[in-house]
Amino acid sequence: MNKNVSPRSRGDTLCVWTALVLCLTPAAIAAQSISDIRIVTPRDFGYTIGDKIRHEMHLSLYEPHQLDTTTLPKTGRLNRWLEIAQAEAIVEHRDAIVFYRIIVDYQIFNAPPQLASVTIPQLEFLTTGGANPIPVFIPAWTFSIAPITSPHARQSLSLRPDRQPHAIPVISRSIRLLISALLLTGLLMYLAYRHWLLPRLNRERYPFSSALAKLLKLQRPDSGPQNYRFGLKAFHAAVNATAGHVVFAGNLHDFLLANSKYAPIRAELAALYARSQDIFFNDAEAAEPRASLQELVDICRRCRTFERSVA
Amino acid sequence: MTENLSSDVQLADWQALALAIEGALKKVMVGQDKAIRLLCIATFARGHVILEGNIGVGKTTLLRALARTLGGGYERIEGTVDLMPSDLVYYTYVDADGKPQVAPGPLLKHGEALATFFFNEVNRARPQMHSLMLRVMAERSVSAFNREYRFPHLQVFADRNRVEREETFEIPAAARDRFLMEIEIEPPADPGLLRDLMVDPRFHDTEQLLDEVATAIVDYRELNGVSVAIQRNIHTSDAIQQYALNLCRATSDPVALGIRLPDTDMARLILAGVSPRGMSYLLRAARVAAWLDGHESVLPEDVHEVFLAVVAHRVFFRPAYELRRGELAKELTEQIMQSIATP
Structure with missing residues (x-):
């Protein structure tokens, strides 16, 4: 040991x-x-x-x-x-x-x-x-x-005030926060413009473009009379938006006088309004909904061309 | 449609007769084509009518001419501030033997044959008179001498001039709503027609002018049946029904459509829009308009043709705007028609 x-x-x-x-x-x-x-x-x-x-x-x-x-x-x-x-x-x-x-x-x-x-x-x-x-x-x-102190000093001792907290420099963080907020605001504004304001402005400026998009969505292999009716409504809405008031078969002539760039398809528009009148007010049905819808798309496409042209 | 007609009334034949009435009226009332068309529509819709216009525009002549074409009993009374309901029901006189007698007044004189009753200057009569007329228009009957008198073929026309408002009694809302239409009679807009009215001696003698109008072009006793047949046979699609409904509902809340009228606080303009009775009257009149135009179904232009006449007097404005009724009602209905899409 x-x-x-x-x-x-x-x-x-x-x-x-x-x-x-x-x-x-x-x-x-x-x-x-x-x-x-x-x-x-x-x-x-x-x-x-x-x-x-x-x-x-x-x-x-x-x-x-x-x-x-x-x-x-x-x-x-x-x-x-x-x-x-x-x-x-x-x-x-x-x-x-x-x-x-x-x-x-x-x-x-x-x-x-x-x-x-x-x-x-x-x-x-x-x-x-x-x-x-x-x-x-x-x-x-x-x-x-x-x-840690003398016995005499204990009588007069008092607590010192709390030490002030040490200030952390935050200016750089504030700047970063501000920049982030600005970037986020800008991003939100861009998204609102792109997805909310722009489509609305285009809808107002180019009603037939908007109507054409709807019509193309309605064009499906199984398109029936209901699709054609929806299509007609979308087209009428575009004409009304272009005119600034409701356009009927009875005042279509006035519309063409005020919007002469659409005059080249006067006959097609008149025939379309007559057919629409039959469908909505005489309860007629489109004989060939798909063909009729295609015809409507063609007219709308021509109207879109006219609406983007200078009168 | 033809199959239905054969079982009811030959509507095509009646359409020709209606157009014949229209033609006869146009011969004596130049420049009033729209008012004449509306009067024909009201006649075949079996609705009562208020005529409003300036003095001397031919309101009375037009009604007398219409009464001639319809045949049947015709009576006319002038609205005055001292006119009482009894004045319409009976009058008293002393006969040749010096005995007092009671005779039926203008309302009862023709019995069931009374076809046209013209109440001239209706707003000069007291509310008691309006009350009596309200019942006559609504029920086509009146109680007198302990019995009820019925007027199944009666059509009431009332007239008021828009120049004088003093010492007048505005027709209450309930009575106004009983009238199918309020038709505005304006002087002809065409200066050439106005010159004809001034120069052509044919228009100077009203009695002679009215003699030119063919009498009893139609049998007034068949008008109710024809009216029913029209209502049954003229088709109204779902789309047009919804359209008419949207038009009527818009009169209650035009602000929702973004309608603005000049110098008007739109939020404080409307007290009440078109009543359900007014809505049914609108489609009733539109069917007749479609029938007269040869349509098998009611089209938007048929509704437009009668919209102002049927709806304008049924929209109740706040008192501050009542004095501008004519101008505001016309602008309001016009903007509503321009704002509501169909389909």
């Missing part, structure tokens, strides 16, 4: 506890499991509220023995002076020996009115892997905590 007395490896106080440990465990058992144990503690004076104190335990175990990490201390409040901020074990295997570096960080969260002596209680770990668990004891450690 290596009863190792470690040299001073740091500026902090280094204590060797091995003998003490062995005193607390059956010597034969401990000799078979523990290769080495060293405990490194810092200075034991000069602490105030908020300071952290780190204890490091270097434990070497013969395999298959190993540290039961569930026996490490839990983080959280320890007593009225201290809390355990961190407790962990770092493992390394080398030549059938397991090296453990156990780190326990304590933090002082209380300030005494005058210099006080505080003790970190004894810790106990267990090893596993042997016939029985072997306890490893870390003895208590005492240190002193100093107040």
